[in-house]
Amino acid sequence: MPEASPNYARDALELFARFGEREAVVADGRRLSYAQLRTDVLSMAHALWRHGVRPGAAVAALVTNPPEAVVLHFALHLLGCRSVFMAPNAPRKYRVEFLRRGQVSAFVYDAGRLPKMGRLMASTDPDLAVFSFGTPPGGEQVPLGVDLSDLPRVDELPAELAEVDAEPQSLYQTGGTTGEPKLVHHGQRYFQTVRWLSDQWVAAGGHRLRHLSSTGFWHVSTQQAGMMTLFSGGTLFLDYSFDAGIVLSIIGKERITSTFFTPPIMYELLDHPALDGTDTSSLQMVSVGGSACAPTRLAQAVERFGPVLRPVYGMTEAPFLTALPGVGTDPDRPELLRSCGTPYGDGRIEIRDPDGAVLPAGATGEVWACGGLTMRGYWGQPELTAQTIVDGWIRTGDVGYLAGDGYLFLVDRAKDMIITGKGSTNVYCRPVEDILAAQPGVRAAAVVGVPDPLLGEVVHAYVVRAPGAQVTGPDLIERVAGELNPLWAPRSVEFLDALPLTDVGKVDKKALRAHYLDQMADKNVD
Numbered sequence: 001m002p003e004a005s006p007n008y009a010r011d012a013l014e015l016f017a018r019f020g021e022r023e024a025v026v027a028d029g030r031r032l033s034y035a036q037l038r039t040d041v042l043s044m045a046h047a048l049w050r051h052g053v054r055p056g057a058a059v060a061a062l063v064t065n066p067p068e069a070v071v072l073h074f075a076l077h078l079l080g081c082r083s084v085f086m087a088p089n090a091p092r093k094y095r096v097e098f099l100r101r102g103q104v105s106a107f108v109y110d111a112g113r114l115p116k117m118g119r120l121m122a123s124t125d126p127d128l129a130v131f132s133f134g135t136p137p138g139g140e141q142v143p144l145g146v147d148l149s150d151l152p153r154v155d156e157l158p159a160e161l162a163e164v165d166a167e168p169q170s171l172y173q174t175g176g177t178t179g180e181p182k183l184v185h186h187g188q189r190y191f192q193t194v195r196w197l198s199d200q201w202v203a204a205g206g207h208r209l210r211h212l213s214s215t216g217f218w219h220v221s222t223q224q225a226g227m228m229t230l231f232s233g234g235t236l237f238l239d240y241s242f243d244a245g246i247v248l249s250i251i252g253k254e255r256i257t258s259t260f261f262t263p264p265i266m267y268e269l270l271d272h273p274a275l276d277g278t279d280t281s282s283l284q285m286v287s288v289g290g291s292a293c294a295p296t297r298l299a300q301a302v303e304r305f306g307p308v309l310r311p312v313y314g315m316t317e318a319p320f321l322t323a324l325p326g327v328g329t330d331p332d333r334p335e336l337l338r339s340c341g342t343p344y345g346d347g348r349i350e351i352r353d354p355d356g357a358v359l360p361a362g363a364t365g366e367v368w369a370c371g372g373l374t375m376r377g378y379w380g381q382p383e384l385t386a387q388t389i390v391d392g393w394i395r396t397g398d399v400g401y402l403a404g405d406g407y408l409f410l411v412d413r414a415k416d417m418i419i420t421g422k423g424s425t426n427v428y429c430r431p432v433e434d435i436l437a438a439q440p441g442v443r444a445a446a447v448v449g450v451p452d453p454l455l456g457e458v459v460h461a462y463v464v465r466a467p468g469a470q471v472t473g474p475d476l477i478e479r480v481a482g483e484l485n486p487l488w489a490p491r492s493v494e495f496l497d498a499l500p501l502t503d504v505g506k507v508d509k510k511a512l513r514a515h516y517l518d519q520m521a522d523k524n525v526d
Contacts, residue, residue, distance in 0.1 A: 105129060
């Protein structure tokens with residue numbers, strides 16, 4: 001990997017100048033060229049400087065997917081600031097805690113889409129410097145703070161910004177589906193690695209990306225995909241509708257070549273009535289990740305979209321660890337539909353036992369990872385950081401195994417693993433969910449461990465049926481028991497219209513467990 005420059009954002013501005021009038025960002029009905037993007041970044045950085053934002057400051061951002069989100073990202077890093085992107089769907093108490101824990105001194109919000117939430121967050125600390133962009137809908141009051149949506153034009157790097165030598169950094173909140181959310185700390189090494197990966201893509205003859213991101217720009221994976229698109233001279237399309245019909249329309253109209261789906265979003269697209277009438281022939285790379293994908297549905301996606309599916313594996317702490325391009329194209333390796341591929345970029349993967357000893361191929365244990373995309377740690381939580389990062393390796397909390405040829409197979413989250421039976425048997429969710437999802441008439445399935453007075457925990461399944469399907473709970477229980485064993489089979493099955501999702505499109509197992517406990521509480525009251 002090349003030697004890191006003092007600030008990757010300055011290098012990005014040079015790239016943007018070189019790409020000139022190429023289309024850079026398409027969002028919110030607007031289309032920005034690279035020249036416009038460069039000018040907007042310089043203008044916003046200069047405006048923030050004029051209003052007192054200095055290198056090393058922590059600046060929180062509450063945004064969805066307008067073009068200004070991209071501009072703000074680079075402007076803050078050009079200033080050598082620490083950006084703290086916040087999830088709009090996170091509970092308010094968490095967002096307030098993020099402001100405190102991140103040591104935030106300034107706050108920027110999208111007044112066009114999040115006017116009430118933004119003003120409420122801005123009012124939590126009277127010492128916050130507040131900025132906004134966008135116009136509140138419906139004639140609401142003037143946005144609180146300095147408006148960054150209409151700025152004096154700056155075309156060249158001001159002298160005061162040229163002297164900035166503070167490191168660009170970011171804090172990202174984790175999804176929080178298994179516990180209290182945390183702030184993940186990434187710095188210059190991470191951003192420089194993203195730039196290096198982009199250079200590798202171009203050097204290998206990769207196509208000019210027309211990438212569609214449908215998840216919020218506050219999420220690290222959306223930002224990484226966006227940066228790789230822009231560093232390689234492609235066009236970044238931002239959508240925040242979570243509407244399968246709109247996504248399909250954008251793919252067809254804009255000739256999208258690259259996109260990312262979580263498995264639930266991919267299932268919705270596969271089942272959408274507009275799919276058959278949509279021209280998806282432009283797609284060259286469809287990444288699928290964020291949670292486990294049922295092999296049967298992945299095979300359906302390969303059949304519909306062609307040899308362009310790419311399962312990927314990562315997390316906020318290490319956004320891109322493995323990839324499996326062209327999955328499903330080798331008829332002699334059907335088991336690869338369950339794999340998430342081999343290490344990506346400079347990443348390394350090992351499987352270790354609870355004591356940290358490396359396990360041989362085929363043995364199941366915790367996934368450990370290292371590489372340039374891994375985090376520095378959890379901001380303000382040194383003890384948790386020390387538990388998670390050991391000698392430069394991250395303990396992911398995922399359980400899996402490596403095949404002899406280096407392919408990674410995940411079987412569960414360590415915290416989602418179900419411990420059941422008199423012998424405290426470990427039951428992994430992924431194999432059970434794959435069997436359930438493979439049954440005719442099943443669109444999606446998820447399993448969780450629920451309390452049992454005799455066995456400690458038992459498997460409880462949530463299933464979404466296809467319209468008109470007659471599949472029953474006993475049928476599904478019998479099928480899992482036959483393919484695995486009775487201990488792994490669900491004790492009970494509940495049918496839902498849809499599985500609850502987190503704000504990044506993952507199945508929300510925390511909500512499913514809470515739903516089960518609420519039902520049990522209601523029964524006890526009755």
